[in-house]
Amino acid sequence: MNQAQVKKWIRNLGVIAGLLLVAACTSTAEDYAKAGDWNAVGYSDGIKGKQHRTAGDFKDYGAVNINDYADGYLKGINEYCDPNHAYQIGLSGNYYEGVCEGTPDSQKFRMEWQRGWNDSQLNN
Numbered sequence: 001m002n003q004a005q006v007k008k009w010i011r012n013l014g015v016i017a018g019l020l021l022v023a024a025c026t027s028t029a030e031d032y033a034k035a036g037d038w039n040a041v042g043y044s045d046g047i048k049g050k051q052h053r054t055a056g057d058f059k060d061y062g063a064v065n066i067n068d069y070a071d072g073y074l075k076g077i078n079e080y081c082d083p084n085h086a087y088q089i090g091l092s093g094n095y096y097e098g099v100c101e102g103t104p105d106s107q108k109f110r111m112e113w114q115r116g117w118n119d120s121q122l123n124n
Contacts, residue, residue, distance in 0.1 A: 038065040039072035046076020049099050083108040090116025
């Protein structure tokens with residue numbers, strides 16, 4: 001294998017890993033909300049890089065434990081905002097909603113995500 005083939009293989013492997021990460025998070029927040037597991041709802045939103053929601057966003061699910069949601073969300077965001085994964089997130093074509101702004105590595109995360117996003121657009 002030449003260097004270009006190796007780079008393409010590694011890039012494809014990264015895309016597959018990113019897709020598997022998203023697929024692993026396919027239990028929907030709705031499923032967790034119906035079960036009353038607000039920590040899992042928050043974690044699911046955070047690990048997917050979604051914006052933090054309010055209790056009003058869950059009005060159809062009855063009583064909301066917004067503190068459990070916030071705790072889970074923080075755990076998910078802490079994992080999502082790891083700049084070591086940002087390139088793969090961008091390369092997978094996942095849009096970045098700015099949820100890592102204000103974190104210690106936010107600039108590095110955004111730069112790595114942008115690099116992955118740009119590479120994903122070149123391959124389309």
